[in-house]
Amino acid sequence: MPGGRRIAAVTDAHFDVAAGECLALIGESGCGKSVLASALLGLLPANARTAGEARLGDLDLLAADERTLARTVRGRLIGLVPQSPAAHLTPVRTVRSHLRETVAALTGTRGRAALRAAVEAAAARAAFPADHLDRHPHQLSGGLAQRAATALALVGDAPLLLADEPTTGLDRDLVDHTVDELRRHVDTGRRSLLVITHDLAAAERIADRVAVMYAGRIVELADAKAFFGTPGPRHPYSRGLLQALPDRAFAPIPGMPPELGSLPEGCAFAPRCDRATDACTALPPLADGIACHHPRLPEDLRA
Ligand SMILES: Nc1ncnc2c1ncn2[C@@H]1O[C@H](COP(=O)(O)OP(=O)(O)OP(=O)(O)O)[C@@H](O)[C@H]1O
Numbered sequence: 001m002p003g004g005r006r007i008a009a010v011t012d013a014h015f016d017v018a019a020g021e022c023l024a025l026i027g028e029s030g031c032g033k034s035v036l037a038s039a040l041l042g043l044l045p046a047n048a049r050t051a052g053e054a055r056l057g058d059l060d061l062l063a064a065d066e067r068t069l070a071r072t073v074r075g076r077l078i079g080l081v082p083q084s085p086a087a088h089l090t091p092v093r094t095v096r097s098h099l100r101e102t103v104a105a106l107t108g109t110r111g112r113a114a115l116r117a118a119v120e121a122a123a124a125r126a127a128f129p130a131d132h133l134d135r136h137p138h139q140l141s142g143g144l145a146q147r148a149a150t151a152l153a154l155v156g157d158a159p160l161l162l163a164d165e166p167t168t169g170l171d172r173d174l175v176d177h178t179v180d181e182l183r184r185h186v187d188t189g190r191r192s193l194l195v196i197t198h199d200l201a202a203a204e205r206i207a208d209r210v211a212v213m214y215a216g217r218i219v220e221l222a223d224a225k226a227f228f229g230t231p232g233p234r235h236p237y238s239r240g241l242l243q244a245l246p247d248r249a250f251a252p253i254p255g256m257p258p259e260l261g262s263l264p265e266g267c268a269f270a271p272r273c274d275r276a277t278d279a280c281t282a283l284p285p286l287a288d289g290i291a292c293h294h295p296r297l298p299e300d301l302r303a
């Protein structure tokens with residue numbers, strides 16, 4: 001950009017998600033979660049640059065051209081469950097109309113009767129009630145809009161579901177219900193699910209593994225049971241995130257995340273970290289699921 005500068009929104013992100021597995025990507029606002037999701041879908045702004053590879057089967061998503069992304073990736077290889085589903089749906093069209101178009105485009109179903117049946121089957125897969133199919137997005141509750149969006153995401157039988165903040169704005173019961181539904185589609189379809197969320201309770205409920213991001217880097221990759229339960233997180237930032245929860249210590253992490261354009265030398269968390277030493281002026285690599293020079297060890301994990 002003329003007069004502008006480049007920032008590294010996501011750096012050295014290495015992870016995999018297996019079929020039948022859910023990986024939750026968590027971290028504070030601005031840490032790079034949505035940029036990572038957009039990179040997988042080929043939806044970064046035109047002036048963005050990527051490096052490395054993101055394999056889905058034989059395809060490298062980062063190297064795919066727009067035609068491949070439009071024809072074979074979006075909807076077919078990756079089903080996107082969007083944030084704010086009501087806003088994602090076209091306000092002047094009914095849910096049936098959305099589903100009909102997507103079913104026709106992704107499955108090739110033709111003919112009124114066949115399309116009608118396929119649309120109703122698609123709605124049923126996401127537990128969207130058939131008698132609400134002729135409603136417009138503004139006539140749906142948050143939960144039903146979420147189910148409509150999930151139904152659309154499932155039409156193409158994509159092996160990867162990507163859900164970016166799927167529970168924003170929902171009350172607790174609906175959050176639980178939404179994540180349970182998403183989990184069901186992973187379990188029954190043997191799909192992979194990458195769920196991006198601020199909501200740690202939702203992540204605990206749905207995820208098999210957790211990736212914690214800070215300032216554009218994954219700082220911890222852990223088994224969800226161990227992370228949320230015993231022995232708990234090993235990275236000081238991850239621990240801070242959990243300790244900030246109202247049902248834990250309710251103690252916020254001091255300070256603010258850094259500007260991506262002016263990261264400190266070495267570990268970006270150092271200015272906020274009570275374990276920082278001189279060693280932390282060198283960037284800690286992600287090794288054995290943790291990027292920290294002084295991770296919490298088994299003996300102090302319950303402290
Ligand atoms: N088009 C863009 N141009 C410049 N910077 C951008 C652009 N899109 C995102 N960024 C920057 O990249 C960083 C990561 O943004 P991103 O949207 O991925 O955060 P996030 O982790 O999804 O946050 P949130 O939890 O608030 O959704 C932010 O600092 C943001 O300002």
Ligand code: SF4
Binds near residue numbers: 271274293294295
């Ligand atoms: S590397 Fe150092 S500053 Fe960074 S999280 Fe670990 S102990 Fe804290």
Ligand SMILES: [Mg+2]
Binds near residue numbers: 033034035
């Ligand atoms: Mg985001």
